[in-house]
Amino acid sequence: MTFESPNKPQRMAAWILRIGGAATAPTWTPLTGRGLKSHAYIHSVQFSHHVFLNLHTLKFYCLPDNYEIIDSSLEDITYVLKPTFTKQQIANLDKQAKLSRAYDGTTYLPGIVGLNNIKANDYANAVLQALSNVPPLRNYFLEEDNYKNIKRPPGDIMFLLVQRFGELMRKLWNPRNFKAHVSPHEMLQAVVLCSKKTFQITKQGDGVDFLSWFLNALHSALGGTKKKKKTIVTDVFQGSMRIFTKKLPHPDLPAEEKEQLLHNDEYQETMVESTFMYLTLDLPTAPLYKDEKEQLIIPQVPLFNILAKFNGITEKEYKTYKENFLKRFQLTKLPPYLIFCIKRFTKNNFFVEKNPTIVNFPITNVDLREYLSEEVQAVHRNTTYDLIANIVHDGKPSEGSYRIHVLHHGTGKWYELQDLQVTDILPQMITLSEAYIQIWKRRDNDETNQQGA
Numbered sequence: 270m271t272f273e274s275p276n277k278p279q280r281m282a283a284w285i286l287r288i289g290g291a292a293t294a295p296t297w298t299p300l301t302g303r304g305l306k307s308h309a310y311i312h313s314v315q316f317s318h319h320v321f322l323n324l325h326t327l328k329f330y331c332l333p334d335n336y337e338i339i340d341s342s343l344e345d346i347t348y349v350l351k352p353t354f355t356k357q358q359i360a361n362l363d364k365q366a367k368l369s370r371a372y373d374g375t376t377y378l379p380g381i382v383g384l385n386n387i388k389a390n391d392y393a394n395a396v397l398q399a400l401s402n403v404p405p406l407r408n409y410f411l412e413e414d415n416y417k418n419i420k421r422p423p424g425d426i427m428f429l430l431v432q433r434f435g436e437l438m439r440k441l442w443n444p445r446n447f448k449a450h451v452s453p454h455e456m457l458q459a460v461v462l463c464s465k466k467t468f469q470i471t472k473q474g475d476g477v478d479f480l481s482w483f484l485n486a487l488h489s490a491l492g493g494t495k496k497k498k499k500t501i502v503t504d505v506f507q508g509s510m511r512i513f514t515k516k517l518p519h520p521d522l523p524a525e526e527k528e529q530l531l532h533n534d535e536y537q538e539t540m541v542e543s544t545f546m547y548l549t550l551d552l553p554t555a556p557l558y559k560d561e562k563e564q565l566i567i568p569q570v571p572l573f574n575i576l577a578k579f580n581g582i583t584e585k586e587y588k589t590y591k592e593n594f595l596k597r598f599q600l601t602k603l604p605p606y607l608i609f610c611i612k613r614f615t616k617n618n619f620f621v622e623k624n625p626t627i628v629n630f631p632i633t634n635v636d637l638r639e640y641l642s643e644e645v646q647a648v649h650r651n652t653t654y655d656l657i658a659n660i661v662h663d664g665k666p667s668e669g670s671y672r673i674h675v676l677h678h679g680t681g682k683w684y685e686l687q688d689l690q691v692t693d694i695l696p697q698m699i700t701l702s703e704a705y706i707q708i709w710k711r712r713d714n715d716e717t718n719q720q721g722a
Contacts, residue, residue, distance in 0.1 A: 303335055352443040354411045363678035369444040377449035379442045381677050383689035385452045389473045395671040396480045398686055399658040401441050402675045403606055409501040410438040419492055427490040433459040450689050476706055477610045484546050509544050509602040517593040547608035550575040552626045572630035579640045600640045609707040621666040628704055632656050632696045654709035661702040674699045
């Protein structure tokens with residue numbers, strides 16, 4: 270049983286629960302009060318359901334008598350509605366390898382919890398589950414005091430994302446859940462509202478698009494700005510790079526004219542410093558034709574081949590409507606948690622095409638030192654990363670589905686989550702999937718790998 274707060278948080282509502290016998294399935298009744306003409310009062314008389322919980326105050330009332338019930342046995346219900354964590358509990362989360370037992374008898378690992386797929390929201394589920402397993406981000410949102418006093422302009426709806434994400438984090442990591450899964454319905458309602466229906470529950474979305482929007486929306490709602498004011502989001506995920514850009518003459522021009530243009534200031538290489546929340550890795554073009562054995566072989570590429578985009582040397586051509594540019598990239602700051610987005614989808618005027626190339630990557634010990642400039646290498650002590658989350662896209666671009674592999678820090682084991690399904694998985698099986706989004710954790714202060722992979 271998963272308890273949710275009402276769709277409109279300012280409006281009081283209640284769960285109708287039956288006490289003194291077998292519990293009936295909880296149902297919603299909006300409360301405009303507990304008076305003689307209220308829905309709750311009428312329901313209590315008609316159906317002999319007498320115990321009501323006001324979700325706004327978390328107080329229990331007996332109707333139609335209209336008195337408050339003070340009973341410690343009801344605390345389990347209010348804790349499921351609003352789990353709380355002490356600083357000590359939060360500090361021990363990644364050391365905890367003990368299974369929790371839900372009230373329905375099933376066992377689960379807090380944090381490794383399925384999310385309902387309401388209709389077509391698995392793209393959002395996978396991203397939310399990945400972010401819930403990033404310890405500093407999770408820890409910040411588990412403690413509501415970190416953000417409940419942030420002042421926002423009147424009528425600002427974007428802070429609803431922060432509140433709902435915090436609620437979801439606390440439910441996912443709740444050691445006393447009623448069931449071994451959680452409903453993301455309220456979180457997703459906030460996403461639909463705040464994105465102005467760009468991302469929906471009933472229509473499949475793109476995981477990378479959602480991740481990019483969600484991180485930037487969280488950062489902004491927490492009071493962050495593009496340049497100066499940081500938040501927990503930028504502290505965890507933001508790195509920086511140098512972007513070198515060189516304009517190219519039009520390819521149809523005569524060779525002599527091209528040569529002359531290259532001496533103009535307009536065609537000289539420029540450099541800008543830029544921040545990033547994630548790195549986009551480009552896949553080589555997949556073969557169009559079958560091999561000599563009349564089979565379509567799924568191509569493979571090593572991770573370090575596609576990371577070469579950021580070595581400061583490799584150039585790539587970018588085309589706009591009128592102009593062409595050569596660009597190269599070099600990393601100047603590596604964040605504590607690094608996100609890779611592997612570009613699998615190519616859009617044109619007619620359809621979206623998916624590249625099925627398998628990326629071969631190690632689960633641990635990915636050293637990115639060579640992608641930093643020499644002067645940065647001297648001061649950037651820790652450059653080795655271990656994988657902690659791997660989001661996979663299966664199937665066709667428009668009809669596919671999402672699943673995620675996450676590392677449970679307390680046990681050192683990997684789990685695969687696809688909506689409500691949670692299964693353990695061997696680390697070597699993770700690399701066989703069509704990875705789409707990955708989150709890597711930087712090793713700091715000479716910490717050693719705990720994954721055993």
